[in-house]
Amino acid sequence: MKFTISEENHIKGVYHLQQQTGLVNTNALACEMQTKAASVTDMLKKLKLKKILQYEKYKGFKLTEMGKKIALSIIRKHRLWEYFLTVKLGFDWAKVHAIAEELEHISSEELIQKLDDFLGNPSFDPHGDPIPDSFGKIPTIKQYNLMQLPIKKKAIVSSVSNQSAQMLEMLKHYKIGIGTPIQITKHFLFDGSLEVKILKNTTCILSEQVAKNIFVYYE
């Protein structure tokens, strides 16, 4: 089945909200979509008719299984494009969301499969969010950018977004790799650099430029 861009955006909006709240209500979605409650109601009727939503008037709503599948395929596209934009085109990861918001609506299934392969089937987007596979299956752990890791919190390096030879050389020198325990001991505001403790013994300083390419998870 085909969906309009507006329908796709609404489906994705419901998905994100129901991850947190279970049932979603009209005002919340209106707020998420930067639109008005009346417009949301109209859209809900349409999506219910297309069997994307379980929806009872005044009672809130959530996605059907089919709805979830569609949401995940849009999220998959969004995050793969974000990955492409940062890793291949060198975009700052703050800028990629808005562009991926448009790219996620390109319809070709073959395109997204080939893009996925071209990128090496990445599991996480530049913000550390998991990328669903073509069946909608989501990697479980949640990653955080090292710059966002709370001070003193113990974490594990889970991925590095810049895979250039220079970056890898630098990480090798610091003995940082996938699975390395890491902990921020100090955050210098002057240049954004971090003092980090690695493997519970070595301590070193990472520039913001390096740190923002490193992702970690914890718990």
Place this chain on the structure above:
Amino acid sequence: MKFTISEENHIKGVYHLQQQTGLVNTNALACEMQTKAASVTDMLKKLKLKKILQYEKYKGFKLTEMGKKIALSIIRKHRLWEYFLTVKLGFDWAKVHAIAEELEHISSEELIQKLDDFLGNPSFDPHGDPIPDSFGKIPTIKQYNLMQLPIKKKAIVSSVSNQSAQMLEMLKHYKIGIGTPIQITKHFLFDGSLEVKILKNTTCILSEQVAKNIFVYYE
């Protein structure tokens, strides 16, 4: 100024038609856009108001300078995406047009500049059509795929779309490079292979798989 997808498609349609006919008429554009004459008239009024078109009722129309600039920026996006899809993602060049028809409407200027650099600022798309630069300037020569070159017609190799090591090794063996004179002497229908004369002396057989990656120009 911002344009809708439909407006952009119409602007591009006018551009292509006026390349051949100078002034464009309503029915021709309706045919090109797979729509009806009445719909075209509505769109013309809107585009005239936005100063994209010079248009007098019943008299035909053509793009203003601004209209041309916009058309070229859309064509630039279209052809860069086509190049990306074939060279980076490995799409068959017959399939890329439909997908680029969607991708050309992604709005970010920065995206297209970075994509252009990532691709190595190519001058021609996979079909041999020239890619306008960011100022709208178009490379002059027209390229043809070697498979499309009329038999016996003398031509010059102008580009190769597959730049893999294997392909380059093969071309080196055949002594084929950019600027090499080439001429088809026979076309075997059984497997699509070509017998070609290179440099006016050597003759060799190129498989269809090789030949379809070679582009030439003539005159």
Place this chain on the structure above:
DNA sequence: ATTTATTTTTAGATTTGTCTAAATTTATTT
């Protein structure tokens, strides 16, 4: 120069997505 045919435009309808304002339902207070 009329008549006929073709092209183009207008008039009016339809679908999609949005809005405001009013009505209705549900939730919260007194």
Place this chain on the structure above:
DNA sequence: AAATAAATTTAGACAAATCTAAAAATAAAT
């Protein structure tokens, strides 16, 4: 339990993009 507040839906409007059918303008043919 009644009154008030908040959330949600309905009713009615509008802009964008399309269509069909009819009218008007232009071109071609007799």
